[in-house]
Amino acid sequence: MLLENLSLLFFKNYDDATLAFSEHINCFIGDNGSGKTNLLDAIHYLSLTKSAFISSDAQSIKQGEDFFMVKGRFIVDDTKHTVQVSLKQGQKKTVTHNKVVYEKMSEHIGRFPVVLISPYDTDLIREGSEERRKYFDSLISQLDHTYLETLIQFNYILKQRNSLLKQFAERNYYDRDYLHILNEQLVPLGQQLAQEREKFLEMFVPVFQKHYRHISDSSETVTLTYKSQLLGSDFAQQLLQHERKDMALQRTTIGPHKDDFVFLMDGNPVKHFGSQGQQKSYVIALKLAHFEVMAERQHHKPLLLLDDIFDRLDEKRITKLMQMVAAHTFGQIFLTDTHLDRTDKILEGLSESIRRFDVKDGVVKVIADG
Numbered sequence: 001m002l003l004e005n006l007s008l009l010f011f012k013n014y015d016d017a018t019l020a021f022s023e024h025i026n027c028f029i030g031d032n033g034s035g036k037t038n039l040l041d042a043i044h045y046l047s048l049t050k051s052a053f054i055s056s057d058a059q060s061i062k063q064g065e066d067f068f069m070v071k072g073r074f075i076v077d078d079t080k081h082t083v084q085v086s087l088k089q090g091q092k093k094t095v096t097h098n099k100v101v102y103e104k105m106s107e108h109i110g111r112f113p114v115v116l117i118s119p120y121d122t123d124l125i126r127e128g129s130e131e132r133r134k135y136f137d138s139l140i141s142q143l144d145h146t147y148l149e150t151l152i153q154f155n156y157i158l159k160q161r162n163s164l165l166k167q168f169a170e171r172n173y174y175d176r177d178y179l180h181i182l183n184e185q186l187v188p189l190g191q192q193l194a195q196e197r198e199k200f201l202e203m204f205v206p207v208f209q210k211h212y213r214h215i216s217d218s219s220e221t222v223t224l225t226y227k228s229q230l231l232g233s234d235f236a237q238q239l240l241q242h243e244r245k246d247m248a249l250q251r252t253t254i255g256p257h258k259d260d261f262v263f264l265m266d267g268n269p270v271k272h273f274g275s276q277g278q279q280k281s282y283v284i285a286l287k288l289a290h291f292e293v294m295a296e297r298q299h300h301k302p303l304l305l306l307d308d309i310f311d312r313l314d315e316k317r318i319t320k321l322m323q324m325v326a327a328h329t330f331g332q333i334f335l336t337d338t339h340l341d342r343t344d345k346i347l348e349g350l351s352e353s354i355r356r357f358d359v360k361d362g363v364v365k366v367i368a369d370g
Helices: 036-048 119-126 129-143 145-171 176-216 235-241 243-249 276-298 315-326 340-347
Strands: 002-011 014-020 025-029 067-076 079-088 094-097 114-117 222-227 260-265 303-307 333-337 354-360 363-369
Touching (some): 014 363, 025 340, 036 079, 036 114, 036 303, 119 129, 129 145, 129 176, 129 260, 145 176, 145 243, 176 235, 176 315, 235 243, 260 276, 276 315, 315 340
Parallel strands (some): 025 333, 025 354, 303 333
Antiparallel strands (some): 002 067, 079 094, 222 260
């Protein structure tokens, strides 16, 4: 799979930009704040219909404008696919594939996969369980459309149930029958999510462990486990047992939306016992396993986005990544860096075609091909 070109209109700090890409390596070079990462985020929008870095789509509209548009052409198995994401202030976001609007944006997820490795990846270790659930839910959803639909339905019913619990408190009444109807709808969806997450990790963990050994050259044993109160228990019964607590707190306190993915090293939490270098190796191994599993399931390699990793990784880990590039492990690569000479030195000796772009204050120019 290739991304042939990219067009932007009033996206973040860009007025108007059009880029044509190398089929191998594309380098965005510029100072911090120049808009390099925004180009990666535009590619992320084309794949997953949302930003990798901000939760509000409206924040992607250039200041002073009232809409943005991101457009790109993918090539998959010699077939061209034009994808466009657009948003007008105060209106609903629109995603089109070959000029046809998706009825449900979820239909687009997984068609044009990307994997992003960025300095923020260690947030998966440092932050709370919500970050890890979002990451694995996104990964599994790209591989399994049924899982995505189940997740969407679960979140919809969960929102209804939480709204009802708040109404009970605000209006001082209790409709137990309606609450139990929502419970009946929630239970099979929640159980399905928990089972699919557990099943996914059984397949994913060995791939992750393989990449950790390669990227770190270390002897410690790493793994990750799925922590859920639903596995091996009756979700319906648990909802009944937590009913009084849910009413007091005005939210649903039990279910897959409270589960966690636990990152371990030699049996201990990586967050507390892993060095900074070990934590970096851990999340890079996660992303490389993400890439391998996606490539195998989708039968084509995802786009690989590398955001300022040369600034954050030591020479050993960068060398390991470049060895994988040289071995043609990846397909098309997009990377950002602040120093052209450093990028050229790291990529020196690679046989792949390389296109370099100079990025300065929202203006992008091709420097050289090589």
